Every structure is written in structure tokens, then in C-alpha cells.
Amino acid sequence: MWITRTEFVDIAHKGIWKQNTSLVQILGLCPLLAVTTNLVNGVMLSLATLLVMSLSNLAVSSLRHFIPYEIRIPVFILIAAALVTVVDLAMNAYLHGLYVVLGIFIPLIITNCIVLARIEAFAAKNRPAPAMMDGAMMGVGMLWTLALIGAMRELIGGGTLFSGIDLVIPGAQALQLLPADYPGLLMAVLPPGAFIILGCIIASKNWIDARSATRQLTQAAPVSAGGCH
Amino acid sequence: MSTPAEKHALRVSGETSLTLVAFIVFFTALLAWVYLFSQPVIEQSTRNEKLVVLNQILPANLYNNDPLADSLTLPPEPQLGTKTASTVYRARNNGKDSALVMDVIAPDGYSGPIKLLVAFSANGQVLGVRAVEHKETPGLGDYIDPRKDKNKTSPWIDQFNNVPLSLSNKDWHVKKDGGDFDAYAGATVTPRAVVKAVHRAQEFVMDNRKVLFTRSTTQNSANP
Numbered sequence: 295m296w297i298t299r300t301e302f303v304d305i306a307h308k309g310i311w312k313q314n315t316s317l318v319q320i321l322g323l324c325p326l327l328a329v330t331t332n333l334v335n336g337v338m339l340s341l342a343t344l345l346v347m348s349l350s351n352l353a354v355s356s357l358r359h360f361i362p363y364e365i366r367i368p369v370f371i372l373i374a375a376a377l378v379t380v381v382d383l384a385m386n387a388y389l390h391g392l393y394v395v396l397g398i399f400i401p402l403i404i405t406n407c408i409v410l411a412r413i414e415a416f417a418a419k420n421r422p423a424p425a426m427m428d429g430a431m432m433g434v435g436m437l438w439t440l441a442l443i444g445a446m447r448e449l450i451g452g453g454t455l456f457s458g459i460d461l462v463i464p465g466a467q468a469l470q471l472l473p474a475d476y477p478g479l480l481m482a483v484l485p486p487g488a489f490i491i492l493g494c495i496i497a498s499k500n501w502i503d504a505r506s507a508t509r510q511l512t513q514a515a516p517v518s519a520g521g522c523h
Numbered sequence: 524m525s526t527p528a529e530k531h532a533l534r535v536s537g538e539t540s541l542t543l544v545a546f547i548v549f550f551t552a553l554l555a556w557v558y559l560f561s562q563p564v565i566e567q568s569t570r571n572e573k574l575v576v577l578n579q580i581l582p583a584n585l586y587n588n589d590p591l592a593d594s595l596t597l598p599p600e601p602q603l604g605t606k607t608a609s610t611v612y613r614a615r616n617n618g619k620d621s622a623l624v625m626d627v628i629a630p631d632g633y634s635g636p637i638k639l640l641v642a643f644s645a646n647g648q649v650l651g652v653r654a655v656e657h658k659e660t661p662g663l664g665d666y667i668d669p670r671k672d673k674n675k676t677s678p679w680i681d682q683f684n685n686v687p688l689s690l691s692n693k694d695w696h697v698k699k700d701g702g703d704f705d706a707y708a709g710a711t712v713t714p715r716a717v718v719k720a721v722h723r724a725q726e727f728v729m730d731n732r733k734v735l736f737t738r739s740t741t742q743n744s745a746n747p
Contacts, residue, residue, distance in 0.1 A: 331661065360542065361542070361546075362538070362539045362542055364539060365539055365542070365543050368543065369542075369543065369546050372546055372547060372550055373546075373550065376550040376551075376553055376554055379554055379557075380553070380554070380557050383557050383558060383561040383565070384557070384561060386561070386565050386568070387561040387564035387565045387568060388564065388568075390565075390568035390569065390571070390572055391572070394572070451661070451662065452662060474673070478662045480660065480661065480662045480663060483661045483662060484661070
């Protein structure tokens with residue numbers, strides 16, 4: 295079996311929610327702040343990161359028996375950096391418009407600690423299929439967070455959604471959701487706006503987690519009470 | 524004689540460094556291979572991107588040569604605001620000089636220099652302007668980029684389409700300074716910088732247009 299169902303569910307839950315890179319581990323904040331001025335940029339940078347993490351986790355996991363323990367960090371960096379450069383070249387060639395917008399943040403994926411963290415914490419100790427799944431799911435966790443932040447900043451800041459989509463799908467149009475004479479809220483587009491929105495999302499996540507924890511407690515209570523009788 | 528422990532350490536470190544070298548060779552080869560494949564595509568995309576901007580400010584009926592190939596490198600020129608070498612693309616129609624497209628930098632934007640691409644006709648008239656690179660405040664000064672301009676039907680930058688040659692030095696200002704050019708309320712620093720930069724560049728073209736059109740690319744690369 296490549297990957298069992300329980301393994302898959304566990305990895306997906308950790309990546310998307312429980313150990314979400316941006317909301318729980320608070321890693322990779324620099325691209326998060328700089329790139330998420332709109333939805334499309336946030337999604338595309340996350341997709342590039344997702345691709346790099348899946349590939350680097352897969353590569354490291356497949357090669358883990360050949361990597362001497364003492365030099366594992368340089369080898370990990372070498373593998374991840376090579377894959378980032380491959381993604382960088384491919385995006386420059388085939389998604390040039392977007393590449394110009396995301397600019398320096400594509401090569402900088404290598405400095406996102408989450409890439410090395412997942413290699414060291416997961417890929418170096420697990421089979422290739424779960425390792426690749428771990429990279430992908432950590433990427434999905436980053437994807438929905440950055441998409442949400444990007445969408446909120448774009449909507450509050452300028453009243454649109456999907457601006458810049460024509461760089462990915464030629465001919466597609468941005469959605470004007472608020473009236474065209476909406477003055478825009480500059481702060482949402484500037485870095486402080488990203489911090490405030492990120493803070494609100496983290497608070498909401500903690501609130502949801504706390505609520506489900508109390509619910510489990512109150513559900514468990516009658517059972518323990520029953521044991522007393 | 525070395526002890527068995529020393530021999531062992533030597534063997535392990537040798538093996539480890541050989542492994543590292545093997546990894547480096549393999550991944551460098553992978554990069555070289557991807558680079559070879561993607562390089563022609565990247566060059567083509569960069570070219571297309573330049574052509575897209577070029578076509579926005581240079582009417583297609585003005586030329587039938589390849590301006591990207593017929594280019595000239597200029598040394599840093601204070602009147603153009605350039606601090607490094609810049610490129611001039613020359614458009615010709617059946618060999619007749621028709622237009623110049625050049626990099627112009629407005630050094631006094633609200634947040635740093637604004638990089639512009641400006642097209643001039645053979646007689647020095649401004650044909651069109653596009654902001655290629657800038658850091659103006661989003662939602663405030665960034666309307667110099669028509670993609671960010673709220674007014675989609677006649678974006679601000681379109682004021683530079685076919686500016687009449689009769690415009691006097693006094694007219695080359697934003698309206699607030701007594702000139703002819705509109706500026707949106709709330710952000711005058713940015714348009715002021717753009718108008719001034721285009722005007723300076725026009726004066727430069729007026730003085731040098733003969734040379735700019737005739738200087739050959741090869742002669743230029745030998746003596747920039």
C-alpha cells in the first residue's frame with residue numbers, strides 16, 4: 295500500500311488545519327505580506343510553494359537512505375534550491391506575466407523555512423508517498439490562507455476580486471464586486487492591512503478550535519458522570 | 524601508522540564528501556538541462572512582453588521594421604533621468620524614420636523613481652507613454668498605470684497620446700501648476716513627476732533626433 299487511508303486523513307488534517315503553516319506555525323510571513331495584495335497573486339505563489347514542497351519532500355524521501363546524516367542539511371538545501379530554480383525557470387518561461395508580478399518571491403521560496411522544516415521533520419523519516427502528500431497538504435493549508443487574505447485585501451482595498459487573472463488565463467476579466475465608485479481602503483492593500491487580516495483569521499481559527507474543544511468536553515461530561523453512578 | 528579508528532574516520536569522511544559531490548553533480552546537471560530547455564521560451568516571452576507595451580504606445584501603421592532588433596544603447600543621460608545605459612527602439616516605415624521608443628525615468632516619484640516607456644514621432648511629438656515600473660502608493664498614485672486606473676474608458680496616461688507639438692513650456696505642467704495636464708485630486712506628486720520627465724525627454728529628442736535615428740547599432744556597441 296502506497297499510503298493508507300488513516301495516514302492520508304491525518305496528514306491532510308495536519309497540513310490544512312491543525313499545523314497550518316501561516317496560521318499555526320506562522321512561517322513564511324514575508325511572502326504572505328508582500329504578495330497577497332490580491333487573490334490571484336496569493337494563490338499563484340502558494341501553488342508554486344506547494345509544487346516545490348511536494349517535489350522536494352518526494353525527492354528527499356526517495357533519496358533518504360543515500361543521504362549521510364552528517365551532511366543532510368546541505369543536501370536538503372541543495373535539493374530544494376534546485377527544485378525552486380526549476381519552478382522559477384518554468385514560470386518565467388510559461389507564465390511570464392505572473393512571473394514579473396511575483397518577481398523576487400519565486401526564488402525566495404527557498405528561504406521559506408517551511409520547505410526545509412517539512413523535509414527535516416517529515417520527508418527524511420517517511421516513505422515517499424506520505425512525504426509527498428505532506429508537502430502537498432502543507433501547501434494546500436498555505437493556499438487557502440493566502441487566498442483568503444488576498445481576497446479580503448483585494449475586496450476591502452479596491453472592491454474587486456480576481457484582478458490580474460488575465461496573467462494566468464488570457465482574456466479572463468476581474469470581478470467588480472463593490473460599486474465602481476467605491477473609494478477603496480488603502481490600508482487593506484498596504485502591509486498593515488495584511489497583519490490585521492492575518493490576526494483576525496488566526497483569532498477566528500483559535501475561536502473555532504476552542505469552541506469544538508469545549509463541545510467535546512461537555513459531550514464527554516455525561517459519560518464520565520454516568521461512570522460515577 | 525594510523526590507528527583503526529583514524530582509518531575509519533578517514534574512510535567515512537571520504538565517503539561523505541563523495542556523496543555530497545555526487546548530489547551536487549546530479550542536481551547541477553538537472554538545472555543545466557532545464558535551463559537549456561526553458562531559455563528559448565523565456566527569451567520569447569520577454570520579447571512578447573516588450574512588444575505588448577510597445578504596441579500600446581506605437582501605432583502599428585507607423586512602422587514595418589522590427590524595432591526590438593533596430594535598437595540603440597544610450598549611455599546614462601541626465602535629461603532622460605537614466606543612471607545606467609538605456610535602450611532606444613527605432614521604428615521605420617519602408618526605411619523612413621517614423622518613431623523612437625525609449626526608456627525615461629522620472630526620478631522624483633512619490634516613492635522612488637518611476638520607469639516610463641515613451642514613444643516619440645520622427646518630428647519629436649509625444650505619441651504615448653506607459654509606466655513600466657513604479658512603487659507609487661496603490662490606490663492613490665498608481666493610476667499612472669492604466670491597468671490600475673479606475674477610469675477605464677480614458678485612463679489618465681492617455682493624455683500623452685499624440686501631445687500637440689505646439690504645447691509651450693508653460694503648458695507642460697499639471698493643471699494645478701498652471702499647465703495643460705490633468706491630475707486626480709489627492710495625488711499630484713506622481714503626475715507632476717511623470718509630466719516633467721516626459722517633457723525633459725521630449726526636449727532631449729528634439730535636440731538629438733537626427734543622431735538617434737542615424738547612429739548605427741554596431742558603431743554604437745563599439746563606442747557607446
